Amino acid sequence: MRALQTHIRSGQGSGLHLENKDANVPRMGPASILPNIKSPGAEGLAPLLMEHGFPRYRAGQILQWIYQHHAARFDEMTNIAKPDRARLASLFSILSLDPIRVERSTDGTRKFLFRLEDDHAVESVLIPDEERMTLCISSQVGCRQACRFCLTGSSGFLRDLHGWEIADQVLQIARVLRKEGDRTITNIVLMGMGEPLDNYDEVIAALKIITAADGLGLSPRRITLSTAGLAPQIVQLGASGNRVNLAISLNAPNDAVRDRIMPVNRRHPLKELLAACKKYPLDPRRRITFEYVLLKGVNDSEDDAVAVARLLKGIRCKINLIPFNPFPGAPFERPDDSTVRRFQNILLDRHYTAPVRESRGRDISAACGQLRERISG
């Protein structure tokens, strides 16, 4: 699930969905927009409100209204006194990501395109299966990692997402699902566009909103952060107390191959990466996930499988095998099914859990490494 950057052509509106319809809030154009109440995040809101003379508990009330009751305006917040609501509306706006397009795959996967304040855009992918409703969200517009098998990598980096923009992908899709009376989001994966650990602080801020009891209220156990392997930030995340699941895009059996396909490996080679993984605090019965994109003739041989098994020895983990999703101009091919099976069997023989993961939503370019959205006029 790798969402790709989009830049929306100018002249298509403010680029922002301003939901605050309170009379005294200006509604036109980003320049006139009041500070966004979502920006300070789960921990920053109370101190900010107190600076304005509001009691501390207002923060919890407002977070609940926004993230649980899906309020779009202060005047919906009926347990806050009317004069306070009016003052809030005179001080703050409630900005939201604007879901401007949804595509639906024959397999039920849905891809949402969100417009950002500055007319960039990001995508999120909603993937239903029997037990789960997994939402794959983006953390950056574009990506700096330049992994050669990934379309985002070849498109460069535009900007980091703010914490509230990362969390708002979840909120906006939760709103859609609630309106439909459909199932709710059960799991979140940070596997969309961008490298989450390259936008560390904002991702942590987003996780706080997503997990806060007054916020979206999801358990960290239901959240998986996937990284290309920024070892120092893996250590930092482990020490931070945010007990989310960790996924590592391994994709190679050794440094020689990894250096070639993932430039990050030249800065943080496998030894450093795996040492960081070994330090990562795991609750009982939790495992690290290693993702392994199988590239024909590059990392898919029997020797490669044996080497991967050796490399991960001693790490409580599972290995998701993902046959490469091609895109136009991609310098790699997908291995045939028998090669994939052979690779898998070598890992299974060595007692690893190693499912083959077929990406969902391939017909709407929602699959790993395939998403490239453009809004064309």
Ligand code: SAH
């Ligand atoms: N930057 C993060 C998250 C985004 S990538 C990371 O690197 O983990 C999410 C997953 O999609 C990664 O495991 C990546 O290896 C995989 N992926 C990227 N391009 C792909 C492609 N073309 N085919 C299959 N999987 C791909």
